[in-house]
Amino acid sequence: MTQKIIKLTVRDIRFPTSLELHGSDAMHTDPDYSVAYVVIETDQGMRGYGLTFTVGRGTEIVVCAVEALSALVVGKSLEEIVSDFRGFYRLLSSDGQMRWIGPEKGVIQLATAAVLNSVWDLWARMEGKEPRKLISCIDFRYITDALTEQEALEILEKAEAGKQQRVDQMLKEGYPAYTTSCAWLGYSDQLLKQLCTDALSEGWTKFKVKVGADLEDDIRRCSLIRQMIGPNNTLMIDANQRWDVGEAITWVTKLAEYKPLWIEEPTCPDDILGHAAISKALAPLGIGVASGEQCHNRVMFKQFLQAEALQFIQIDSCRMGSVNENLAVLLMAHKFKVPVCPHAGGVGLCELVQHLILFDYISVSASLDDRMCEFVDHLHEHFISPVVIKNAHYMPPKDPGYSCEMLESSVQRYQYPQGEVWKQFKKQSLKD
Numbered sequence: 319m320t321q322k323i324i325k326l327t328v329r330d331i332r333f334p335t336s337l338e339l340h341g342s343d344a345m346h347t348d349p350d351y352s353v354a355y356v357v358i359e360t361d362q363g364m365r366g367y368g369l370t371f372t373v374g375r376g377t378e379i380v381v382c383a384v385e386a387l388s389a390l391v392v393g394k395s396l397e398e399i400v401s402d403f404r405g406f407y408r409l410l411s412s413d414g415q416m417r418w419i420g421p422e423k424g425v426i427q428l429a430t431a432a433v434l435n436s437v438w439d440l441w442a443r444m445e446g447k448e449p450r451k452l453i454s455c456i457d458f459r460y461i462t463d464a465l466t467e468q469e470a471l472e473i474l475e476k477a478e479a480g481k482q483q484r485v486d487q488m489l490k491e492g493y494p495a496y497t498t499s500c501a502w503l504g505y506s507d508q509l510l511k512q513l514c515t516d517a518l519s520e521g522w523t524k525f526k527v528k529v530g531a532d533l534e535d536d537i538r539r540c541s542l543i544r545q546m547i548g549p550n551n552t553l554m555i556d557a558n559q560r561w562d563v564g565e566a567i568t569w570v571t572k573l574a575e576y577k578p579l580w581i582e583e584p585t586c587p588d589d590i591l592g593h594a595a596i597s598k599a600l601a602p603l604g605i606g607v608a609s610g611e612q613c614h615n616r617v618m619f620k621q622f623l624q625a626e627a628l629q630f631i632q633i634d635s636c637r638m639g640s641v642n643e644n645l646a647v648l649l650m651a652h653k654f655k656v657p658v659c660p661h662a663g664g665v666g667l668c669e670l671v672q673h674l675i676l677f678d679y680i681s682v683s684a685s686l687d688d689r690m691c692e693f694v695d696h697l698h699e700h701f702i703s704p705v706v707i708k709n710a711h712y713m714p715p716k717d718p719g720y721s722c723e724m725l726e727s728s729v730q731r732y733q734y735p736q737g738e739v740w741k742q743f744k745k746q747s748l749k750d
């Protein structure tokens with residue numbers, strides 16, 4: 319049945335997470351987790367839901383960018399889009415009137431992700447996809463020196479073997495996860511201890527700690543958490559781009575005794591050679607470098623891989639141009655033998671990225687070695703099909719679609735600035 323997209327709406331939804339310092343790190347000290355939330359509707363009454371994660375005031379700019387892209391979507395049929403998804407991706411990412419404010423980066427790329435996520439959601443509610451069809455969604459422009467279309471197809475075809483076994487395994491055991499919920503930078507030691515104790519009793523074995531603002535604090539917090547989790551559990555540290563290259567090496571060397579598996583975003587997320595230098599310096603200490611949550615397109619990831627600048631790739635479901643670009647990165651990571659450990663958390667990122675990482679295991683890498691997906695325990699209650707975590711594993715989603723439909727009651731309560739929650743804050747601040 320032809321489904322013509324007749325409407326696209328986008329709303330600015332913000333959660334006041336800064337009040338309790340959830341999500342805080344060395345660079346984002348008071349984040350209000352937010353989304354630009356997109357709904358597309360077809361003439362047959364079907365809907366697709368998409369979003370991109372942002373923080374606070376920036377959301378209104380992303381909303382404007384989605385509105386600017388909407389004219390490229392409304393009026394098209396789903397069949398028209400998916401029969402040449404590569405072309406449609408290019409239309410959005412290379413539109414002559416808007417390309418200058420990207421290309422394929424920044425606000426326009428976040429907006430592209432929100433729109434395309436809604437298209438993937440709509441499509442996913444309708445049918446299964448074969449390797450050839452998936453490959454036809456990827457824009458190979460600028461990456462053929464690292465991965466050709468033929469190589470990508472061969473990777474997917476090779477992974478057909480054993481696929482059903484991996485599906486069954488995932489349905490039974492789920493995909494391994496780690497938690498970042500215990501140790502946001504703004505949390506007190508007492509809260510950190512409490513959350514860590516709870517997480518251990520729930521079966522968590524892999525923990526990420528925010529670092530980078532103050533070395534003495536980092537030493538104290540890493541030592542505390544290492545003592546609590548013991549020598550056999552896994553610790554990761556995340557500096558959210560706080561340091562220069564030399565500073566990163568010196569700082570992380572001082573934290574090496576706590577045996578972190580990786581240092582995440584040690585420096586500017588665009589500094590490929592800087593990451594390579596940090597990787598080289600930290601390799602003898604057994605510490606890898608992870609990055610990706612602010613890596614804005616497949617071309618950046620290509621160069622990180624070519625330069626051996628990362629030992630862990632952190633794809634993000636909303637930073638790049640949706641599933642289309644993430645497929646390209648999963649396939650390149652496989653070719654370069656670098657494990658994918660997605661960034662999640664935020665608002666809806668866990669809901670979205672679970673699909674990508676399950677796809678990676680089932681249809682691309684067929685490996686769980688050194689792989690795990692981030693989990694953050696905030697804001698899932700606002701989703702119709704929230705993630706299900708069992709024994710520190712993501713259980714495969716059962717509902718059709720891309721899992722980012724929100725409860726309409728939540729959207730209305732948290733819509734900025736007219737939602738009840740924000741109106742209440744406004745009244746309060748007028749009183750103060």
Ligand SMILES: C[C@H](O)[C@@H](O)CC(=O)C(=O)O
Pocket residue numbers: 340341342343346349373498556558611661662663692
């Ligand atoms: C501002 C966000 O909370 C950021 O700190 C998240 C992040 O770096 C992560 O989850 O990793």
Ligand SMILES: [Mg+2]
Pocket residue numbers: 556558582583611661
């Ligand atoms: Mg991070």
